[in-house]
Amino acid sequence: MAGMTLTALHKSFAAQPVLQDISLQINAGEFIAILGPSGCGKTTLLRLIAGFETLDSGEIHVGERQFAGHKHHLPPEARNLGVVFQSYALWPHMTVAENVAYSLKVSGVARAERETRTQQALALVGLEPFAQRQPADLSGGQRQRVALARCLVAKPTLVLLDEPLANLDVHLRATMEEEFRRFHQHSHATLIYITHDQQEAMALADRIVVLDAGRVMQFATPQILWREPANAMVARFIDDGRILPVSEIEPQHNGRAFVTLCGLRTSLRCSPQQEVQPEAQASFHAVDFAVAAPGEPQFAALVQRVIYRGSGYQINVTPLAHPDVSLTLMLNDTVLPVAGTTLGVAVRDGWILPC
Numbered sequence: 001m002a003g004m005t006l007t008a009l010h011k012s013f014a015a016q017p018v019l020q021d022i023s024l025q026i027n028a029g030e031f032i033a034i035l036g037p038s039g040c041g042k043t044t045l046l047r048l049i050a051g052f053e054t055l056d057s058g059e060i061h062v063g064e065r066q067f068a069g070h071k072h073h074l075p076p077e078a079r080n081l082g083v084v085f086q087s088y089a090l091w092p093h094m095t096v097a098e099n100v101a102y103s104l105k106v107s108g109v110a111r112a113e114r115e116t117r118t119q120q121a122l123a124l125v126g127l128e129p130f131a132q133r134q135p136a137d138l139s140g141g142q143r144q145r146v147a148l149a150r151c152l153v154a155k156p157t158l159v160l161l162d163e164p165l166a167n168l169d170v171h172l173r174a175t176m177e178e179e180f181r182r183f184h185q186h187s188h189a190t191l192i193y194i195t196h197d198q199q200e201a202m203a204l205a206d207r208i209v210v211l212d213a214g215r216v217m218q219f220a221t222p223q224i225l226w227r228e229p230a231n232a233m234v235a236r237f238i239d240d241g242r243i244l245p246v247s248e249i250e251p252q253h254n255g256r257a258f259v260t261l262c263g264l265r266t267s268l269r270c271s272p273q274q275e276v277q278p279e280a281q282a283s284f285h286a287v288d289f290a291v292a293a294p295g296e297p298q299f300a301a302l303v304q305r306v307i308y309r310g311s312g313y314q315i316n317v318t319p320l321a322h323p324d325v326s327l328t329l330m331l332n333d334t335v336l337p338v339a340g341t342t343l344g345v346a347v348r349d350g351w352i353l354p355c
């Protein structure tokens, strides 16, 4: 088991910086997800770790071993990594078991050990009964599991997964999510997992790296990313968060501060370092707002749309004080507000952005 340290990684393509100053400390056995908008550098980061790309500067260490650094580049085959990409090319002329065993055969592992390890890897992904099938006779999810078993059979301490579920339908994704969780628990390997799917990242990862334009915006647990985003990019990116300006910030030194929000004096969560400030930005999720009960502290908002969502109604409103910001409230009531009218919005929670 080995943790991984990335120190000040830089990478450019044709003088265009793609990754800048990436430093991360990943613990042995952690499940890390990498999230970020398209083109932010996720795959490039994975390819640098795998050794398919060379660094411009910086260092990559796994445990005591230096993978890459100044004038040093360990080739991919010497890194003992498992890599699973979204296009999981299996050899069509080999059975499932042969596909999984192939890398062991090439590296000269004796037949008996090969068979035992192949069986173990197939058991880990629930594919033992399919060992003698051809890849063509498997479903998409089963083929993806073969790719996972093929990666696991080498017992890598570090597994890199680039959108491994991207080509699967919603139902299969849920099953495979469970598979990854199980695999992680059993293998104790360190997993680095790229995904576009925030729900998937939140459900699986111990910690998530949010990248934007080649830089780390925040590296934290899913709970912290959701509750305490480090900046406006993370606040908007995670679960469709909203940002509103607040003024007259007065810390109470208990992790909360009084603010004026859309004319309402209220208290929000903040960092312990929060200072008295004339202005700041605060971030919110839909659950942080509710239609105010009579007499409850509230600010006025104009109802833009009422949308039926099955489990309830989504009410889109714009605060009268900030008509440029669209907020979302969820309602289960049978008495619904009407578009074009105003209603009172109560604030249940919110976070003052530290920068």
Ligand SMILES: Nc1ncnc2c1ncn2[C@@H]1O[C@H](COP(=O)(O)OP(=O)(O)OP(=O)(O)O)[C@@H](O)[C@H]1O
Binding pocket: 013, 014, 018, 036, 037, 038, 039, 040, 041, 042, 043, 044, 045
């Ligand atoms: N070999 C390359 N040569 C030139 N530019 C590249 C190369 N590989 C990636 N890039 C560029 O680097 C940037 C980051 O690409 P990368 O594939 O790492 O992003 P990503 O976050 O994985 O994107 P996506 O989510 O769309 O897969 C993009 O602008 C891409 O065009």
